[in-house]
Amino acid sequence: MIDAIDIVKKFDDFTVLDGVSLNVKKGEIISVIGPSGSGKSTLLRCLNKIEEIDEGVIRIDGEQLSRHNCSKLGMVFQNFNLFPHMSAIENVMEAPVIVKKMGKKEARELAGRMLSDVGLQDKADSYPGQLSGGQKQRVAIARALAMKPEIILFDEPTSALDPELVGEVLGVIKKLAAEHMTMVIVTHEMAFAREISDRVIFMDKGKIVEEGTPKEIFEDPEHPRVQAFLKRMM
Ligand code: ADP
Numbered sequence: 001m002i003d004a005i006d007i008v009k010k011f012d013d014f015t016v017l018d019g020v021s022l023n024v025k026k027g028e029i030i031s032v033i034g035p036s037g038s039g040k041s042t043l044l045r046c047l048n049k050i051e052e053i054d055e056g057v058i059r060i061d062g063e064q065l066s067r068h069n070c071s072k073l074g075m076v077f078q079n080f081n082l083f084p085h086m087s088a089i090e091n092v093m094e095a096p097v098i099v100k101k102m103g104k105k106e107a108r109e110l111a112g113r114m115l116s117d118v119g120l121q122d123k124a125d126s127y128p129g130q131l132s133g134g135q136k137q138r139v140a141i142a143r144a145l146a147m148k149p150e151i152i153l154f155d156e157p158t159s160a161l162d163p164e165l166v167g168e169v170l171g172v173i174k175k176l177a178a179e180h181m182t183m184v185i186v187t188h189e190m191a192f193a194r195e196i197s198d199r200v201i202f203m204d205k206g207k208i209v210e211e212g213t214p215k216e217i218f219e220d221p222e223h224p225r226v227q228a229f230l231k232r233m234m
């Protein structure tokens, strides 16, 4: 579904992604872990065409990534990125109306269903400022789902949340997993990554240092940097 080959991304002289290759198959759930500054967010932003790559190729379903097919990828950000002046349902309707030119009535019905799916049917008319962090993140997930993406990229979806709100967001992601949604999840929630992933990727300094099944990475990591990172995290 996603085929990224030898991606290089630089900011001025600084190489943030140094030849990263990643293949994601339909229905697969991949967790990306690694220290801060290792390039995890930049990788997702390149996959979603928020950032342009300097070298390499990204293909979606065999076609080169472009502004025409990048809406096959949904994205959920650490800080929600909701429009503060729009209600929850308006946030969810926005992209179907603007990008897909869907009629407002149809988009509102769709958005209502998406909010129900994340357990927020009664918050449709609330504004982001009236919602908890966990509720905001669930609106952001509903907003991504409203575009019917083939894959959702999550960038530390629970890192900005108070601990007691993490579970409700992880619960929604687990529900998507049970529905076989294809997902790439950058996370510091090691127990969650271990439970949900088909494959775990460890990044450091712009490279994939090690990848494997959750069992391989968490029980028997080969690379000393992975061992040291996991020791700190667990
Ligand atoms: P991670 O998500 O793993 O913490 P990032 O992808 O956010 O890492 O960042 C990797 C490196 O790239 C960091 O050193 C960061 O400072 C740098 N970086 C990220 N975005 C930019 C940017 N727009 N301009 C310059 N440097 C950036």
Ligand code: MG
Pocket: 040, 041, 042, 155, 156
């Ligand atoms: Mg990041």
